[in-house]
Amino acid sequence: MNHNQPYKSGFVSIIGRPNVGKSTFINRVIGQKIAIMSDKPQTTRNKIQGVYTTNQSQTIFIDTPGIHKPKHKLGDFMMKVAQNTLKEVDLVLFMINAEEGYGRGDEFIIERLKQTNTPVFLIINKIDQIHPDELLPLIEQYKKLYPFKEIVPISALQGNNIDTLLQQIEDLLPEGPQYYPEDQVTDHPERFIITELIREKVLHLTREEIPHSIAVVMDTLERRENNAAIYVGATIIVERNSQKGIVIGKQGSMLKEVGKRARVDIEALLGSKVFLELWVKVQKDWRNKASQLRDYGFREDEY
Numbered sequence: 001m002n003h004n005q006p007y008k009s010g011f012v013s014i015i016g017r018p019n020v021g022k023s024t025f026i027n028r029v030i031g032q033k034i035a036i037m038s039d040k041p042q043t044t045r046n047k048i049q050g051v052y053t054t055n056q057s058q059t060i061f062i063d064t065p066g067i068h069k070p071k072h073k074l075g076d077f078m079m080k081v082a083q084n085t086l087k088e089v090d091l092v093l094f095m096i097n098a099e100e101g102y103g104r105g106d107e108f109i110i111e112r113l114k115q116t117n118t119p120v121f122l123i124i125n126k127i128d129q130i131h132p133d134e135l136l137p138l139i140e141q142y143k144k145l146y147p148f149k150e151i152v153p154i155s156a157l158q159g160n161n162i163d164t165l166l167q168q169i170e171d172l173l174p175e176g177p178q179y180y181p182e183d184q185v186t187d188h189p190e191r192f193i194i195t196e197l198i199r200e201k202v203l204h205l206t207r208e209e210i211p212h213s214i215a216v217v218m219d220t221l222e223r224r225e226n227n228a229a230i231y232v233g234a235t236i237i238v239e240r241n242s243q244k245g246i247v248i249g250k251q252g253s254m255l256k257e258v259g260k261r262a263r264v265d266i267e268a269l270l271g272s273k274v275f276l277e278l279w280v281k282v283q284k285d286w287r288n289k290a291s292q293l294r295d296y297g298f299r300e301d302e303y
C-alpha cells in the first residue's frame, strides 16, 4: 500500500445495449468467468458485483441490466432498478459496440444519463472489429450527444486498453475504505452462477420459443444429508401461461431435461452431489413477490 495517498474505493455501474460486451469486460478485469456469456442478447438479468482490488483502490463493478427500452412489465421493473442504481454509483461506464454505431437503444440510455449527475465514461468496445480510421468519427459523434468525462476505446475480448481504463477509473474514485477482502471476487458468485446456469439451459433447450425475459430465482441453497449433498431449490419465472407450458414440456419432459443438464453443471461447479428442485411459475408482476404461487414443481429423484 502506498501510504502517501489515501485509499480509494467506489461503485461503478456498467450499462449498454445487449451484447455490447459488458460481461466480457467484467470477466476480463476480474480474471475469471463469473457471468455466463452467450451470443443471445440480454443474458445478464441479475446485478452482479465484480470486485477489483489493488494496493491503491477497490472498484466494485455493478453489471446493470435492463437499461434498454421497456417492452413489457418485467423490463419495466428492471428499468427502475437500473435508473436508481445510476444515481447511487460513483461512476457509470456506458459501453457501446464500435461495430454497431449509434442506435435507438443508445439514444434511450443517453436520455437516462441526462437525468443523473453521476460522471459517465464512454467505453467504445470491440475496437478489434473496426478499422482505426473509423474510431475518430465515432468519438466525435458521441461527444456531441453527452459530456462524457472520458472516452475510452477498448477490446474487452483481446484486452486492449483495459489497464488504461482501470487507471482512469481509479483516478476518479473518491477516498474510501476497502469494502471487501482482497480475495473477494463477487458478492455471491455461486448463487448467481447457479441461477444463470439454469436460465441458460432453459434458453438453449427452448430455443426461440421463450423470450429472454425469463428469470430464475434461487429459493434454497443448503447442505443436507450429513453434508453428503447440496440441495438447490430454484424457481423459473415466466410471464405467460403459454410459456409455462413450454418450459414444463410434455409431462414435465422439458423441465426434467433442464434440471438434468443444470444439475450436471452445478455439481461440477460446487464439487458436490446436488439435489435440484425446480419450479415454474407465471408472474406478470415481479414486484409483488409475496403473491408468488408455486404452481408446478419438479424433483428429479421422483422420476
Ligand SMILES: Nc1nc2c(ncn2[C@@H]2O[C@H](COP(=O)(O)OP(=O)(O)OP(=O)(O)O)[C@@H](O)[C@H]2O)c(=O)[nH]1
Pocket (backbone or CB within 6 Å): 016, 017, 018, 019, 020, 021, 022, 023, 024, 025, 036, 037, 038, 039, 040, 041, 042, 043, 044, 125, 126, 127, 128, 129, 154, 155, 156, 157, 158
Ligand atoms: N470481437 C469482439 N467481441 C467481443 C468483445 N467483447 C465482447 N465480445 C463478444 O460479444 C458477445 C457479447 O458479449 P457479452 O459480454 O455477453 O455482452 P453483454 O453486454 O454482457 O450482453 P448482455 O448480458 O446480453 O447484456 C460475446 O460473443 C463476446 O465474445 C470485443 O472486444 N471484441
